[in-house]
Amino acid sequence: MKKTAACFALCLCLTIALAARAPQQAPQPKPEDVLKNLVLVENIQPVPEKMKAGFEAITGKDSVTLLSYISSDLLEGRETATRGFELAAEYAASLFSLWKLKPAGDAPGIPAGRRALAAFGPGGSQGMSPQEKTFLQGLALKETLDGSTEISLESRAGSTVKSRIFSPGIDFAGEGVPNETVEAPVVFAGYGIIEKEIGYNDFKGLDVKGKIVLILTEAPGKNDPKSPFQLNKELKEKYFPAAPRFPFRRGGFNKLQEIDKLGPAAVLQVAAYGKDSDLFKQMSAPARPFSDERPTNEPRRRLALPGGGRMPFERFMGITISREMANAILESTGQKIEDLQKKIDAATKPASMEIPGARLSVRTVSSSKLVQCRNVLGFIEGSDPVLKNEVVVVGAHLDHLGRRGDYIFNGADDNGSGAVGVMNLARAFAANPQKPKRSVLFCLWTGEEEGLLGSRYYVRNPAFPLEKTVAYLNLDMISRPYDEAALERASRMFNIPAGKDLVKKITPADFLAVSFSAGDGLADILKEANQHVGLDLFLRESSGRSGRDMGGSDHSSFASVKIPWMFCIAAMTEDYHQTSDSVEKVSGELMEKISRLNYLAAYALADR
Numbered sequence: 001m002k003k004t005a006a007c008f009a010l011c012l013c014l015t016i017a018l019a020a021r022a023p024q025q026a027p028q029p030k031p032e033d034v035l036k037n038l039v040l041v042e043n044i045q046p047v048p049e050k051m052k053a054g055f056e057a058i059t060g061k062d063s064v065t066l067l068s069y070i071s072s073d074l075l076e077g078r079e080t081a082t083r084g085f086e087l088a089a090e091y092a093a094s095l096f097s098l099w100k101l102k103p104a105g106d107a108p109g110i111p112a113g114r115r116a117l118a119a120f121g122p123g124g125s126q127g128m129s130p131q132e133k134t135f136l137q138g139l140a141l142k143e144t145l146d147g148s149t150e151i152s153l154e155s156r157a158g159s160t161v162k163s164r165i166f167s168p169g170i171d172f173a174g175e176g177v178p179n180e181t182v183e184a185p186v187v188f189a190g191y192g193i194i195e196k197e198i199g200y201n202d203f204k205g206l207d208v209k210g211k212i213v214l215i216l217t218e219a220p221g222k223n224d225p226k227s228p229f230q231l232n233k234e235l236k237e238k239y240f241p242a243a244p245r246f247p248f249r250r251g252g253f254n255k256l257q258e259i260d261k262l263g264p265a266a267v268l269q270v271a272a273y274g275k276d277s278d279l280f281k282q283m284s285a286p287a288r289p290f291s292d293e294r295p296t297n298e299p300r301r302r303l304a305l306p307g308g309g310r311m312p313f314e315r316f317m318g319i320t321i322s323r324e325m326a327n328a329i330l331e332s333t334g335q336k337i338e339d340l341q342k343k344i345d346a347a348t349k350p351a352s353m354e355i356p357g358a359r360l361s362v363r364t365v366s367s368s369k370l371v372q373c374r375n376v377l378g379f380i381e382g383s384d385p386v387l388k389n390e391v392v393v394v395g396a397h398l399d400h401l402g403r404r405g406d407y408i409f410n411g412a413d414d415n416g417s418g419a420v421g422v423m424n425l426a427r428a429f430a431a432n433p434q435k436p437k438r439s440v441l442f443c444l445w446t447g448e449e450e451g452l453l454g455s456r457y458y459v460r461n462p463a464f465p466l467e468k469t470v471a472y473l474n475l476d477m478i479s480r481p482y483d484e485a486a487l488e489r490a491s492r493m494f495n496i497p498a499g500k501d502l503v504k505k506i507t508p509a510d511f512l513a514v515s516f517s518a519g520d521g522l523a524d525i526l527k528e529a530n531q532h533v534g535l536d537l538f539l540r541e542s543s544g545r546s547g548r549d550m551g552g553s554d555h556s557s558f559a560s561v562k563i564p565w566m567f568c569i570a571a572m573t574e575d576y577h578q579t580s581d582s583v584e585k586v587s588g589e590l591m592e593k594i595s596r597l598n599y600l601a602a603y604a605l606a607d608r
């Protein structure tokens with residue numbers, strides 16, 4: 001599809017949707033509890049002899065060497081199901097073979113999925129001996145290329161029927177669900193908010209099931225300090241989040257997802273604050289070459305696991321419409337969107353209503369096909385004749401955003417660094433003469449940037465039975481050290497009480513926040529491992545089981561099948577998802593320390 005509008009429209013929606021996705025902080029733990037989770041090491045202890053060889057095989061210098069190739073222009077940003085990714089996967093598989101790991105992927109020549117199932121029965125290639133396998137686990141993905149969305153309005157007044165067609169990139173930004181047409185009556189639901197604690201409910205007495213819902217973005221009273229949405233700190237943070245200076249945190253409140261639970265056919269948003277000219281400027285702006293938007297002449301490409309349930313992009317993300325279009329839809333009510341907004345804001349009281357005689361149709365046409373991609377899987381076998389059938393899994397995504405015209409997203413930190421971390425551990429365990437009792441499986445995932453596709457596929461097609469999988473360690477972005485500013489931001493985000501003596505002892509460059517599932521004894525494993533590494537660790541026990549409260553990376557796939565998990569992520573920087581995320585900015589020293597920490601933690605889990 002040609003229209004630039006679609007790309008920028010999507011970014012606009014995303015921008016607005018993100019505005020609606022204020023980072024919902026988990027309830028803030030008390031400062032003294034937070035301090036308990038800060039682990040500083042006065043004197044680094046020597047590593048136990050039996051794990052020493054592997055530990056010392058991990059070096060910052062080798063990490064940067066591996067990363068220089070993985071994040072080179074040659075691999076074109078390693079986008080899922082592209083040549084660049086395949087080159088990276090083959091490279092990793094050849095190193096796994098060089099280090100004498102055992103393959104845990106598909107049988108040679110046998111494509112993945114259903115045919116493997118047919119060929120080898122329910123366990124797929126699980127029951128096969130390693131020498132009959134490869135290091136690559138193939139998966140089929142559904143590729144959907146951007147289509148075009150057309151919205152038309154039919155308004156009935158008595159015997160008169162008026163139709164109007166709205167144009168993408170002029171009247172609205174964003175698109176509907178690929179290859180779906182929705183036609184339904186329309187209702188106006190104010191800001192689309194339900195906040196019981198202040199007795200505010202835009203949906204009271206309004207039936208939105210199967211209807212198209214028109215709402216305003218954000219919330220009432222943005223510029224009114226006396227508004228309940230301003231006076232209540234949580235609501236203010238939720239609906240008017242201070243614009244994050246650095247990449248947003250995934251997860252948290254999402255107004256559209258909340259409304260989606262009420263079962264509407266579609267949601268149209270009109271910007272509550274700001275002018276139509278802003279929307280038009282956005283929609284007509286040329287693509288920013290270095291950004292991860294696709295150049296104008298390239299349709300956007302999205303991937304999904306076939307039969308894997310609807311992906312976020314296959315559910316309604318909301319379309320942003322101009323005020324002019326909103327007023328055309330509201331015509332039969334005799335009211336304008338501006339008047340309705342003023343009415344609501346004046347008393348912080350809803351003004352929701354059915355829009356008599358109005359029916360909208362949202363029709364989206366796009367093209368889809370199946371493509372193939374692969375995870376890389378290799379393992380070292382445990383030394384115990386029984387426990388070797390149990391496994392500790394260590395993983396990281398190898399894919400990134402690819403290229404946009406001449407601009408390549410090298411993804412050195414995201415997630416070339418994590419992939420190198422997994423390679424570091426694979427080589428270390430292979431080099432370490434004494435193997436732990438249980439086996440250790442090393443995984444490089446595809447499709448994380450597209451929705452955790454590779455790891456979600458794996459937990460449905462595991463190389464080792466899930467009930468024999470004792471833990472999963474995830475590495476994502478482990479190469480950028482904190483600096484004072486980043487640490488200050490992180491302290492705020494983690495509610496670490498600034499100014500306390502202990503906090504003053506933190507060395508930003510050694511700071512690492514590690515998240516992990518609750519109740520699996522992982523905090524002790526980390527504390528013990530860190531005695532031999534000396535990072536300034538901040539332990540974040542996850543309150544949820546989904547793992548999403550600690551960042552949406554591949555550990556969430558394992559959390560979803562209730563496998564204990566650990567997740568390491570270093571500093572978030574301005575280079576996140578930018579073409580500027582390149583190897584010369586990484587710290588080999590930090591990669592060495594985080595890899596060594598995970599090596600010792602994985603060894604302890606596999607040997608206990």
Ligand SMILES: [Zn+2]
Nearest residue numbers: 414415476477
């Ligand atoms: Zn990542």
